[in-house]
Amino acid sequence: MTQAQRAFERLQAWPDLFAGPASCGTGRALCSVRDEIVHFHSDRDVDLHLTLRAIQRFRYDLGGSTAIRLVPGSRWVTVHLDCDADTDLLLSLVSIALKAHQTRPPADLPSECNFHRVTVLPRSAAGDA
16 A cells, blocks of 8 residues: 555545545545645645645745645645655644635635646655756
């Protein structure tokens, strides 16, 4: 079982999330009653829908993680799941995302995920550059 499959199974058991197709057309999504929260695009790559306020609040922490890719102007962060710690990080961030979406200002409208905007290199390849 891949890290993404493990994360999906754990998150699907959360009472505030339900599964469905990802609106971008690639993979599966977990949604709250208000928004799509997570897109599972591959065995390792997941897009997480945060709010601008949440990204601004945690930007230094997010930017310091080798598992996270930020795209300027996007309300989504890409999480590369290589190990159990990355999966634990995703679950923590999903909890933050759910709380952020409950209090999301009306002007902070949903946006497209990062699937066609981010290329994630394996950690070993990224270090070789």
